[in-house]
Amino acid sequence: MEFSSKLLERAVNEMSQLPGIGKRTALRLVLHMLRQPKEQTIGLAEALKTMRNDIKFCKSCNNISDVALCEICSNPGRNEAMICVVEDVRDVMAIENTSSYKGLYHVLGGKISPMDGIGPHDLNIESLVNKVKEGKAKELIFALSSTMEGDTTNFYIYKQIQDYDVFTSTIARGISVGDELEYADEITLGRSIVNRIPFESSLKL
Amino acid sequence: MEFSSKLLERAVNEMSQLPGIGKRTALRLVLHMLRQPKEQTIGLAEALKTMRNDIKFCKSCNNISDVALCEICSNPGRNEAMICVVEDVRDVMAIENTSSYKGLYHVLGGKISPMDGIGPHDLNIESLVNKVKEGKAKELIFALSSTMEGDTTNFYIYKQIQDYDVFTSTIARGISVGDELEYADEITLGRSIVNRIPFESSLKL
Numbered sequence: 001m002e003f004s005s006k007l008l009e010r011a012v013n014e015m016s017q018l019p020g021i022g023k024r025t026a027l028r029l030v031l032h033m034l035r036q037p038k039e040q041t042i043g044l045a046e047a048l049k050t051m052r053n054d055i056k057f058c059k060s061c062n063n064i065s066d067v068a069l070c071e072i073c074s075n076p077g078r079n080e081a082m083i084c085v086v087e088d089v090r091d092v093m094a095i096e097n098t099s100s101y102k103g104l105y106h107v108l109g110g111k112i113s114p115m116d117g118i119g120p121h122d123l124n125i126e127s128l129v130n131k132v133k134e135g136k137a138k139e140l141i142f143a144l145s146s147t148m149e150g151d152t153t154n155f156y157i158y159k160q161i162q163d164y165d166v167f168t169s170t171i172a173r174g175i176s177v178g179d180e181l182e183y184a185d186e187i188t189l190g191r192s193i194v195n196r197i198p199f200e201s202s203l204k205l
Numbered sequence: 206m207e208f209s210s211k212l213l214e215r216a217v218n219e220m221s222q223l224p225g226i227g228k229r230t231a232l233r234l235v236l237h238m239l240r241q242p243k244e245q246t247i248g249l250a251e252a253l254k255t256m257r258n259d260i261k262f263c264k265s266c267n268n269i270s271d272v273a274l275c276e277i278c279s280n281p282g283r284n285e286a287m288i289c290v291v292e293d294v295r296d297v298m299a300i301e302n303t304s305s306y307k308g309l310y311h312v313l314g315g316k317i318s319p320m321d322g323i324g325p326h327d328l329n330i331e332s333l334v335n336k337v338k339e340g341k342a343k344e345l346i347f348a349l350s351s352t353m354e355g356d357t358t359n360f361y362i363y364k365q366i367q368d369y370d371v372f373t374s375t376i377a378r379g380i381s382v383g384d385e386l387e388y389a390d391e392i393t394l395g396r397s398i399v400n401r402i403p404f405e406s407s408l409k410l
Contacts, residue, residue, distance in 0.1 A: 004297065014249040018234050046250070066210045092209065
């Protein structure tokens with residue numbers, strides 16, 4: 001791509017570093033910015049810069065936060081003994097949206113994936129294991145993606161803590177609400193039969 | 206969407222102002238930035254800010270440029286009497302990539318589109334008409350999209366300049382190189398037969 005301006009070229013190159021944004025999309029976005037009022041682009045640039053410079057990760061759960069200890073960890077109404085283990089911040093937001101969980105979280109920052117060069121030491125596993133060793137956590141709920149990497153990560157953490165007094169659970173796998181049975185994959189369907197629940201308790205949800 | 210950080214929320218909101226980027230994509234991009242080295246996000250923010258503040262539009266053709274008169278307009282090897290009329294900067298880049306045009310350009314900045322509230326006075330039409338009136342341009346090549354808006358814009362400009370001594374042409378519409386005839390739409394196919402060219406001249410391309 002030949003650019004008529006170095007400034008344009010640099011902006012396009014920087015934008016196209018983002019995942020899923022190629023050179024053409026980057027050019028489209030940058031040209032859009034040039035058509036909008038100047039304040040809008042300056043606002044975006046400032047927001048990104050301030051965020052990257054000032055954002056903090058909660059010292060306890062590693063969730064993104066504006067203060068040292070995040071709102072969830074510092075909320076006295078939360079059950080401190082229950083820790084939900086998730087991959088990233090988006091999962092915390094998704095579970096918080098359901099309003100059905102009142103424990104704390106622990107954000108790993110990814111999952112073990114040798115293919116992508118991510119090992120256990122690249123994740124926040126040690127601090128989680130320490131919480132268990134110190135006896136702070138009584139239940140760990142594994143809420144990772146149901147993929148090989150997610151299962152590997154669950155199992156790795158499980159091996160580290162199995163000798164301690166902690167109950168471990170994993171979120172239920174089954175047929176999504178609203179899904180038709182005939183389109184479900186066989187592993188999910190099989191698990192949902194093996195892990196069936198009393199009909200009366202399903203009525204309470 | 207509930208955010209655990211105001212800084213994160215602001216960055217996501219600003220990102221999601223861009224066309225084709227919703228809140229979820231914006232969040233994915235912003236979280237990616239947080240995983241990358243700090244310099245990368247600062248670099249992006251600086252590039253966008255500098256671009257928006259310092260970029261210029263060529264005073265003659267309205268192309269994006271780092272200087273007052275763009276490289277194409279200031280190139281003495283270019284044919285000044287021939288002006289290719291295009292919608293935006295991307296079209297200039299596309300035509301320049303073909304290396305088959307040695308005239309100048311005129312970037313309109315869009316096309317007449319009453320549905321989007323864009324009238325002739327929102328585009329750089331007046332300066333183009335002035336170039337014709339001053340006798341600088343001997344040929345105008347209309348290279349706008351082959352849509353109703355493009356055709357309307359072509360016709361609007363044509364009406365303004367038809368009494369002056371200028372030749373107007375439009376880029377050829379026809380079957381794309383590599384396309385199969387049976388899949389071509391009938392208007393394109395019809396035009397390509399009406400505007401057929403001598404076989405010998407097709408061999409020279």
